[in-house]
Amino acid sequence: MDKIEAEIRYLCVEANRVLNFIRNINANVGAVGIVPNLSYGLVAISPILPALRNSAFPIFTTKVSSGSAHNNPHIVGNNCLPLELLTADSQPSFVVVDGTRNTGGSGASNNKYPDSQQGFLNYAVAINDVITSGDINSFKGLMGVSSEHVKQLRDNEAYASMKISLEARFRETRPRVPYAFKYWNPAELTLAIYNHGEGCDRSTRAVQGREIYPEMQPTVFFVNSVMPNKYHSAGHNELWGKHEPGFFDDDNKAKEFAFRFDSRGVFIDSGLGDGVHKIYEGLFGGIR
C-alpha cells in the first residue's frame, strides 16, 4: 500500500470520529452547522461528505487563514459562520473543522489547535457583542475571553466593520442567546492555543460527555480533526505503516478543490476525489 493510500485510510478513521462527534451533538442538541475551514478542514471531512450530505447537515465552507492568524489575537474571521441558519426560533451550534500537522509532535509547542481558531473565536465574539448589545459580562465566561480583549477588538477596524455587517443582518431577526466557544479533537487531548488575547483564560480541554450538549446553549465547537500516530490503533499501524499527523495539511493535490453536484445540489469537494469516499465505505460501510 502506498503512503498516500495509507494516509487516506488514517484520514478516514479521524473523519469517522468527527462524524460521530457531530452526530452526538445533533442527537442531543439539535441543529448543527458544519464549517470546514479551508483548506485542511475540507480535506478532513472529505471522507464523510457523502454521509454528511445524505443526513442533510448544512455544510458551509469558509476560510480563516492560520497564516494570517499567527501572533494576532485580534484577527476576525470574515463572515466565517453560517448565520443564515439562525432563525428567530432556533440557534444551531456550529462545528468548525480544521487540522494541523502540528498535532502530536515531540514538544508541547507541537501539540496545538490551528491558529485559525482565534479568527472564529473573535467572529463569535462579534456575534455575541451585537446580539447582547455590547454586554460583555453576559458572554465572556462562555467564551473564556476578557473584557479587555473585547474592548481591544472594538478598536480594531476589521472587527468594527464586521459588527456593522452583523448589525445589518440581525436588524430583523436577532438571536437571543450568546454563543459559547469550546474545543474538541478525536484523541481528546488538551492541545495548546497560541493566541489567547490579553487577559483571556479559556480551557482547551476537549469537551466530553454532558459538556458537549449543555441545555439551551448554542456553542461553536472548534475541532482539530488530526490524531497523533499513537492514538490510532496498533493494528492499523501494522497494516498501513506509521501515520504522519496532518499528512495532507500542505498537500497541493488535496487542495485542488472541485465543484460537484449531487441530488442535494452543488458542493465543493477536496482534491482527493471520489476514491476517498470508496475507501471510507470499505472501512466503515456504506453511507452511514
Added chain:
Amino acid sequence: MIQVKPSVEDIRKSLDKRTRVTLVDRLLNVVSNVIEHPITTLLPILAAGSFTLSSWLGVNGYRVDHANKGYELANTKLTQLIESLDSSPDFYVNPPITPAFVTPIVGDMNHSLTNSNSAAGTNAMANIMKFRDSLGKTNATAQTRKELLTLASNQLKPLAEESAPYILFAALAGLVAIVLTIGSGVAIRETSFEDYNRAKKRLSRDYRDFVKILEKRIGEGKISVDTIGYFSQFFSGLNYKKLESRQLNEIIRAFSKNCDDKHSDLLKILATDPRRYTSASAGVFELYDHFDNQDRDNPLKNSLVKSRRDLFLNILVTSPSKNLGAILNAIDLSLNEEKNPDSPDYLESLIKGIREPSQIVRAQYALQRTAAFIPRSVLKNIVNHYLSNKKSPDLLTNDLGLLNVYANTKCNSGEYKSIDELMQFLLDINNFRTAIPDCADFLTSGINGIVSRDPKTFAAIDLALGVFKKNPEYAQYALGFEGLNPNQVKDYLLISDSGFVPTKYLVSKLANSGDKQRELEEWKKVREEISKGQFDPSDLLKRDIEYTNFCKNAKVIGRSVSYKEYQKIFLGVKNG
C-alpha cells in the same frame, strides 16, 4: 487653618523611592547578567572552586605524607623488635618488657596519628599497647604476644608504603584552576555586561539635578510658591505603576528644563490631572513654547482667538485627546487662513469640543481629497455639517477611484435634498468600500471606461449600494449587472432581499410573474426541495437557485463567481 507651604520635600517624597537604585535592583542586575552570559559567569566560579580544591588536596597531601613517614619509622622499629624477639623463643615467654621497650615506636605512631588518623594506624597502635601491657608467662601468652606484634606489623606495613596521591591531584586541580582563571579573564574581557539599572541610574541622577535646580531657583527667589505647588501636585498624582523609567526620565528632564514661573499656567493644567498627561507631559512644554513663539512672531489678526498658546491650553483642558501631534497639526491647520478659508469653523469646532484635534486633521486630509470632485458649495455644506454636528459621520477618507467619480456625480445631481441625506450617502459609500474588499478592487481598479461616467456602471453601483444597505454580502454580485431598467432593478432587489443571488434568468422570470411575492415563496420551496435531495441540473430554475450556493463556496476558495464559470459544472447536462 494653617496653610502648609509646598516645598521641595514634597517632590522628594514622591520621587525619591521611585528613582533610587535599590539592593534588589542591583541583585536583579547580577542575576540578569548571569542568565544572559552563563559561561562567562560560570568560569570564575569554576576557577575559584578549582583553587579551593587544589589547596585542600595540597594540605591533606602534605599531612598524609608526613604521617606516612612516621608510620614508616615505627614499622622499621617494630620490625627490628620482632626480629630481636624472634631470635630467642623465650623472649616471648619472658620478655624484658619495659615502657621504654616500645616507647620509640609509640612516639612515632602518635606523631602520625595526629596528622592522619587512619583506622589501620589506630588498630596497630592498640595492638602494640596490648603487647606492652600483656602479663603472664605461659606459652599461650607468648603466642598472643607474637600474634599482636605480627598483626601490628601487617597493619603498619601498607601505611608505611602508601604514597600520597593527593599531591598529584592537587597539582592537577591547580593547573585546571590556572587555565580557568585565564579563560575567565578572556571571557570577561570579551563579554559586554549589561547594566540593567542604567536607565534608573540616569533617572536618579536627573532627579537629583532637578531637585538641585529647583532649590537653586527657590534660593534665588525665581520661582513662586504656586509653581512649586503645581510641581508637587503633579508628581504626587502621577501613576507611577504605568510609567517606565524612560518615560519618567523624560518627564523629569522636561520639568527641569521648564522649572520657572513662565510655564505656570501650563503647569496648573498638568497638575489638575497628571495621569492624563503621563505619557505626553514631556512634549507639552515644547508645544507650549512653539505656540508661544508663533504668537510673538506672527500675531493673529481677525481670529477667534488672539493667542495660539491660549488656544493650545484651552484644547488641553477641553479635549480628552493625548495626541500632541494631532493637536499641533489641528491648530496649525485651523489657523492657517491662507490655505484654509474655513479655518474659523475648524477653530470653533475645536474650542467648543465638538471635534477632536485628530478628527480635525483627518477631516482636513479627507476634504483635500474630495475637493477635487465635490463642488465647492457642496463641500462647504459638508464641512459645516461635520464641524457643527457631533454625531455627523466621519468624512470620506479613502482614495475611492471610481467611487469618487460616482460620488461627484451624485453630489452634483441634486438627488440628495438635505445635507443629512448627503452625509449618509457618503457614509454608505465609505462602509460599502470597507466592508467589501472585492468591491473596492472593482471600484478602484480603473476599469476601462469608468471615468467616462458610464451611466450603466453607475446604475450598477446604485444597485450594489441598494443591496448593500439590506444585504451586504450580496452587494458584490450586483456590480456585474448593467443595463437593467428601473423595473428590473426593483425585481433584482426583491430577489436579493429574498436571499438569492440574482441571475438574468431569475430576474426575467420574476419580471414575467404576475404575483412576485408568491413566485419568490415558490422559489424558497424549490430551495427546500433541493436540500432534501431533489436537485435536477436540467431544471433551469433549480439550477439558478443553486447558483447562490455556488457563489458562497466559490468566493471562499477564491474562484470566479461568474455565472459562466458556474455553467461549467454542468457540462454535458442537457437543459430541461
